[in-house]
Amino acid sequence: MxxxxxxxxxxxxxxxxxxxxxxxxxxxxxxxxxxxxxxxxxxxxxxxxxxxxxxxxxxxxxxxxxxxxxxxxxxxxxxxxxxxxxxxxxxxxxxxxxxxxxxxxxxxxxxxxxxxxxxxTDSKFATEKLAPVPKSKAYLPPSGRFAPRAGFADCLLAFNADGSLADVWLLDSVPDPELGVTLRRYAQEMTAPPMAAGAGSALRYAWMPIMYDDGRYRAAVVH
Incomplete structure (x- = not known):
């Protein structure tokens, strides 16, 4: 749902x-x-x-x-x-x-x-143990600025049998789509464990929520 x-x-x-x-x-x-x-x-x-x-x-x-x-x-x-x-x-x-x-x-x-x-409640957000490849560039939104707000995006990732990324789809993003475009670039760096020998070559899929926090604010409980 x-x-x-x-x-x-x-x-x-x-x-x-x-x-x-x-x-x-x-x-x-x-x-x-x-x-x-x-x-x-x-x-x-x-x-x-x-x-x-x-x-x-x-x-x-x-x-x-x-x-x-x-x-x-x-x-x-x-x-x-x-x-x-x-x-x-x-x-x-x-x-x-x-x-x-x-x-x-x-x-x-x-x-x-x-x-x-x-x-x-299920706090296990991904079924695969994913890891990013080493980063070489900063994550920038299409406007050329760092994303101005905190938020998160949902991505669907497809992996080849060797663990390399085959494709990634941005499913949703809050508070705006632009942040999702930026976070999708992070998802494009993911890898997964390779399949065991003889397990076949079918793609594997994983849902991956990606959180972004710009560090400006923290929530506090008000009594």
Whole structure:
């Protein structure tokens, strides 16, 4: 559900996409993925509601994302610069006066769905042990500037039997497609362990979320 929702979220901004951007369909699939344990789906729900100018719902999802991403094992913990920036972008539109009511909504959501979310949470983001080849150039967006905000992208990688990369597709990116173009270049440096002798030559596929944190902000719990 997460990947299908991501395709509808990115829509025509993904090269070769077969679907148009559809926030309604994206919300359907990503919302279901979120309550089944997909922490990244929670972030995308916040981005969708922000884009639709539903600021209260956006902040609900941003706070839910912030709660659960902090519960992931430290080795699987996303950089929280993105969480901080997400909350700030929504707060710029919403203001702070609504926060007490929003936190009541968030606590009600957690009480209702926590068991299902914890049962479904999978922090193993890739099925292959991927490693980048040595870097020779800085990662720059198409504009020639370093990406100005934190975010993440979903890529689908195809590997040859010898572990070399056959192809990579950008499936989705938040908060904007331009960041995804930059992060796709990082994915193009991945390799995978070679297949065992006699295992065949079929391509292997791996989903790879790539987090980017520009280091400007950190999330903090406000009491």
């Amino acid at each position: 997460y990947l299908l929702g991501s395709l509808y979220h990115m829509g025509q901004h993904a090269h070769g996409s077969l679907v148009q951007r559809d926030f309604v369909k994206a919300s359907l699939y990503l919302g279901n993925a979120a309550i089944r344990g997909s922490v990244l789906a929670m972030a995308k729900m916040a981005e969708i509601k922000l884009a639709m100018r539903q600021y209260r719902e956006a902040m609900n999802w941003a706070q839910i994302y912030g709660h659960y991403e902090r519960l992931l094992p430290k080795s699987k913990h996303p950089h929280d610069g993105y969480a901080a920036e997400l909350v700030q972008r929504i707060a710029d539109k919403l203001g702070r006066s609504a926060m007490p009511g929003i936190m009541n909504d968030v606590n009600s959501f957690i009480a209702l769905n926590d068991a299902k979310i914890r049962a479904g």
